[in-house]
Amino acid sequence: MHIRLVLLAALAVGAHAVRAQQTAKPEDTEVHEPVPKVVTPGRTIADPPADAVVLFGGKNLDQWVSTENRSAPAKWTVGSGGVFTVNKAEGNIETKRSFGNYQLHLEWRVPANISGTGQVRGNSGIFLASLGKGDLGYELQILDAYQNQTYVNGMAGSIYKQAAPLANPARKPGEWQTYDVVWTAPTFTAAGAVATPAYATVFFNGVLVQNHVALAGPTQYIGKAYYQQTHGPAPIKLQAHGDKSEPLSFRNIWVRELP
Numbered sequence: 001m002h003i004r005l006v007l008l009a010a011l012a013v014g015a016h017a018v019r020a021q022q023t024a025k026p027e028d029t030e031v032h033e034p035v036p037k038v039v040t041p042g043r044t045i046a047d048p049p050a051d052a053v054v055l056f057g058g059k060n061l062d063q064w065v066s067t068e069n070r071s072a073p074a075k076w077t078v079g080s081g082g083v084f085t086v087n088k089a090e091g092n093i094e095t096k097r098s099f100g101n102y103q104l105h106l107e108w109r110v111p112a113n114i115s116g117t118g119q120v121r122g123n124s125g126i127f128l129a130s131l132g133k134g135d136l137g138y139e140l141q142i143l144d145a146y147q148n149q150t151y152v153n154g155m156a157g158s159i160y161k162q163a164a165p166l167a168n169p170a171r172k173p174g175e176w177q178t179y180d181v182v183w184t185a186p187t188f189t190a191a192g193a194v195a196t197p198a199y200a201t202v203f204f205n206g207v208l209v210q211n212h213v214a215l216a217g218p219t220q221y222i223g224k225a226y227y228q229q230t231h232g233p234a235p236i237k238l239q240a241h242g243d244k245s246e247p248l249s250f251r252n253i254w255v256r257e258l259p
Contacts (some may be wrong), residue, residue, distance in 0.1 A: 002137065002197055003191065004249060009186065012233050015017070016213070016226065017146045017231055018216075020092075020111070024057075025050065026131040031041055032046055037051075037103050039051050040104075041043075042073050043207070043236075045227040046105065046107065046178070046252050047252075048105070048254035050096070051256055052105075052254040052255060053097065053164065053254065053255050053257070054096060054253075054254045055081070055082060055253040055254060055255060056250065056251065056252070057080025058081075058251065058252075059078070060078060061073065061074040061076060061078060061084060061093070063096055064076075064093045064095060064096065064238075065093065065095075065096055066090065066092075066093060067091060067092035067093060067094045067111055067130065067133055067134070067237055068091050068092070068133050068134075068229065074090075074093040074107065075087055075090040075135070076090060076093055076240075078090035078125040079239075079249075081251075082252070083249045084249065084250055084251070085247050085248070085249045085250075086124060086238075086240050086247035086248050086249075086250075087240065087247070088105055088241070088242065088247060089246065090240065090241050091240050092127075092134070092237055092238060092240050093237070093238050093240075094127070094130045094235035094236060095236045095237075095238060096235070097235065097236050098185075098232075098233035098235050099129075099183075099185075099234070099235070099236060099255060100185045100232070100233040100256070100257070100258075101116045101183060101184050101185055101259065102182075102183050102185065102255050102256060102257050102258055103181070103182050103255065103256040104126075104128075104179070104180070104181040104236065104253075104255045104256075104259060105178070105179070105180050105181075105183075105184075105252065105253065105254050105255075106178070106179045106181075106250065106252070106253045107176050107177065107178050107179075107251050107252045107253070108124070108176070108177050108179070108203060108248055108249065108250050109174070109175065109177065109245040109248060109250075109251075110122035110144045110173040110174070110175050110177075110248055110251045111173060111174065111247070111248070111249075112172075112173050112174025113173075114144055114173045114243045114246050115245055116243065116244070116247065117147065117149075118150040118247040119143065119154060119243070120172065120232065120243040120244070120245055121143065121144045121245055122142070122143055122144040122240050122245055122246070122248055123142070123143050123238070123241040123243050123245065124142040124143070124171070124237075124238065124239045124248050125139040125140060125141050125239040125241070126139070126140045126141050126142065126236065126237070126238060126239075127140075127215065127219075127236065127237035127238075128177065128181065128182070128183045128200060128236065129185060129198070129218075129231070129234035129235075130232060130234050130235045130236065131218055131229070131231060133238060134151070135219065135221070136218060137218055137219065137234070137237055138159070138198055138200075138215055138218050138219055139219040139239070140157075140158075140159060140160070140179065140181065140200065140202060140210075141154060141155065141156055141157070141158070141159075141160045141161040142156060142239075143155060143156045144156070144170070144173055145157065146166055146170045146172050146173060146175075150182045151168070152164035152165075155168065156168075156170055156204065157169075157170075157175070157202060157209035157210070159200060159202075159210060159213060159215060159219075161219060161220060161221070161225065162213075162215060162216060162219070162225055163210060165202075165204065165209035165210065166208060166209050166210070167204075167207050167208075167209055167242070169204050169205040169206070169207035169209070170204075170222050171205060176251070177204070177205055178204070178205050178206070179202060179203070179204060180202070180203040180204075180206075181200060181201065181202050182200070182201040182202075182258075183198070183199075183200055183201075184198060184199040184200070185198060185232075185233065185234075186198040186227065186231075187217075188227075188230040188231075192230050194227050196216055197214045197217075197227075198214070198215040198217040199204065199212050199213065199214055199215070200212075200213050200215065200234035201213070220254050232257035236255070238250070251252075
């Protein structure tokens with residue numbers, strides 16, 4: 001008897017929905033507000049849109065500081081052609097500004113004369129949220145992935161030690177590579193528990209390699225990742241990895257803050 005009543009109720013609801021659909025008008029499901037803001041796009045996909053914060057436009061590192069001493073300027077090498085190069089002796093650098101949710105565009109290049117194998121071959125990283133000195137934060141790996149074998153959750157396009165990329169679209173050393181990232185920062189309760197984890201979506205040379213991946217916490221070199229501390233908006237950090245291979249270069253870095 002109970003099942004029969006449930007079926008009759010479902011049929012009644014369905015019949016009501018059909019009648020409502022028959023009397024509905026197209027404008028009943030039209031939404032007119034809020035109107036999305038107008039954003040003038042860049043001339044090319046590499047160029048910053050009108051609402052972007054340009055973190056490196058080819059001239060200087062004024063938007064960056066030393067991670068080890070945030071009162072000191074970034075001392076990586078700005079060269080000709082709108083490019084800057086890692087200075088491993090100076091350590092990591094990070095943005096002066098902190099960001100919550102954002103869209104990031106960044107281009108990087110492994111030197112054509114790169115040496116070494118595996119993790120000792122053009123190693124660097126983008127910490128999508130820097131949590132302090134050294135390599136604290138959430139790392140998107142940078143590495144030569146063109147015919148260079150290593151563990152898959154440590155190759156280019158990986159969320160380091162957490163998520164292997166869905167594909168390997170790496171170009172040869174000496175050619176420019178592109179990352180386009182959508183970062184959703186984690187949120188925490190007043191008691192310090194994780195309310196929502198961090199998420200990352202990554203396109204590597206235009207190919208989706210991370211699809212709204214939930215992060216288990218900040219990067220851990222040894223052991224499983226977990227959320228060790230609460231935090232709000234954070235800088236974006238570039239890594240000066242301590243290997244002996246030739247240093248990487250970067251260009252065209254911009255970020256758009258998102259709700």
